[in-house]
Amino acid sequence: MSRRVSAAVIVFPGSNCDRDCARGWEAATGQAADFVWHKDGAMPDYDVVIIPGGFSFGDYLRCGAIARFSPIMNEVLRLARRGSRIIGICNGFQILTEARLLPGALLRNRDLLFICRDIYLRVENARSDFTAGYRPGQVIRYPIAHGEGGFTVSPAGLKKLQDEDRVVLRYCDPEGRVAPDSAPNGSLDNIAGLINEEGNILGLMPHPERLSESILGGDDGRIMFQSIFEAAVGAGGLN
Amino acid sequence: MFKAVVTVMLKKSVLDPQGAAVERALKSMGHSGIGSVRIGKSIEILLDGRDEAEAEARVGDWADQLLANPVMETYAVAVEKLK
Numbered sequence: 001m002s003r004r005v006s007a008a009v010i011v012f013p014g015s016n017c018d019r020d021c022a023r024g025w026e027a028a029t030g031q032a033a034d035f036v037w038h039k040d041g042a043m044p045d046y047d048v049v050i051i052p053g054g055f056s057f058g059d060y061l062r063c064g065a066i067a068r069f070s071p072i073m074n075e076v077l078r079l080a081r082r083g084s085r086i087i088g089i090c091n092g093f094q095i096l097t098e099a100r101l102l103p104g105a106l107l108r109n110r111d112l113l114f115i116c117r118d119i120y121l122r123v124e125n126a127r128s129d130f131t132a133g134y135r136p137g138q139v140i141r142y143p144i145a146h147g148e149g150g151f152t153v154s155p156a157g158l159k160k161l162q163d164e165d166r167v168v169l170r171y172c173d174p175e176g177r178v179a180p181d182s183a184p185n186g187s188l189d190n191i192a193g194l195i196n197e198e199g200n201i202l203g204l205m206p207h208p209e210r211l212s213e214s215i216l217g218g219d220d221g222r223i224m225f226q227s228i229f230e231a232a233v234g235a236g237g238l239n
Numbered sequence: 240m241f242k243a244v245v246t247v248m249l250k251k252s253v254l255d256p257q258g259a260a261v262e263r264a265l266k267s268m269g270h271s272g273i274g275s276v277r278i279g280k281s282i283e284i285l286l287d288g289r290d291e292a293e294a295e296a297r298v299g300d301w302a303d304q305l306l307a308n309p310v311m312e313t314y315a316v317a318v319e320k321l322k
Contacts, residue, residue, distance in 0.1 A: 065305060065308065066305075104310060105308055107311060109256075110256055112257060
C-alpha cells in the first residue's frame with residue numbers, strides 16, 4: 001500500500017494561514033503539500049485539498065462570497081466529486097458554505113467581537129475521515145480567530161445534520177460540557193465543525209494547524225491531519 | 240442608464256446582534272416607542288438596460304448568485320431610470 005498522499009493548499013488573495021497549513025500538514029505526515037493559486041483553472045487529482053483561513057478578497061460583501069467564484073473552485077468541486085478529502089478551515093469553511101459544498105452559513109459572532117484565543121472542542125463523531133484519530137467524546141484544544149463564526153442553518157437542515165451524525169466537533173468547556181455559553185461565537189447547537197453527506201468534506205472554524213506541533217504550545221491539531229492522511233492511505237490513494 | 244439599489248437584510252429568523260446592539264443604544268439614550276432595529280446593507284449599481292423591468296431582472300439574478308446568501312439573507316431590488 002502506497003504511503004504517498006498528495007495534498008494541496010489553495011491560496012487566495014488574502015489567505016493568511018496557507019503556510020501554516022502546509023507546515024502543519026508536513027509536520028504531521030512527513031510529506032510536503034503543494035500550493036495552488038486560486039486563478040489556476042486546473043490542478044492534479046490531489047488526495048487532499050486544504051482551503052486555509054484568512055480574509056480572502058478582504059472578506060468584502062460576505063466572508064468567502066467572492067472566493068467561491070475563483071476558477072480553482074471548479075477544480076475543488078471536481079475533486080470533491082471524485083472523493084478527495086477537502087478540509088476548509090475558518091475562512092475555508094466560510095468559502096465551502098458559500099459554494100454550497102456544505103450547508104448553512106457563518107454569521108457575525110454573537111457578541112460582535114473578533115475572537116482570537118484557544119477554545120475547547122468535544123469530538124462528537126470520531127469515525128469521520130477527519131477525526132478518526134481522536135477518541136469519541138475527547139476534549140481537545142484548538143485556537144479560533146474569527147469575527148464571523150456563528151453557524152446557522154434552517155431547522156430542517158439542523159435536524160438532518162444531527163440525525164446523520166455530521167456534527168463532528170462542538171464547542172465545549174474544559175470539562176467537555178456543551179452549553180450555549182461554551183460556544184464563544186453563538187454558534188447554533190455549538191457546532192464548530194461538520195461534514196458533508198458523503199463524508200469527504202469537513203468545514204470547521206477552529207484552526208488545527210495552529211496547534212499542530214508541541215513547539216506551538218500544543219499539538220491536538222496534528223491528529224486531525226494524521227487522520228486525513230490515514231484515511232487517504234486507507235482508500236488506497238486515489239491516484 | 241439605470242440605478243439599481245439592492246437592499247440585503249438578514250432573514251427575520253436569524254439573530255441580528257448588530258441591530259440588537261443599536262436598539263439597546265437607542266433605548267438607553269431615552270428614545271421610546273422602538274419596536275426593533277435590524278441592520279442590513281445597501282448596494283448601488285449603475286447599469287445599462289432596455290427598460291426598468293429588464294434591468295431589475297438582471298440585478299435580481301446577480302443578487303441570487305452573489306449579492307445575497309439565501310441561507311441567511313433576503314433582498315429587494317429597486318430600479319430607477321437616470322436622466
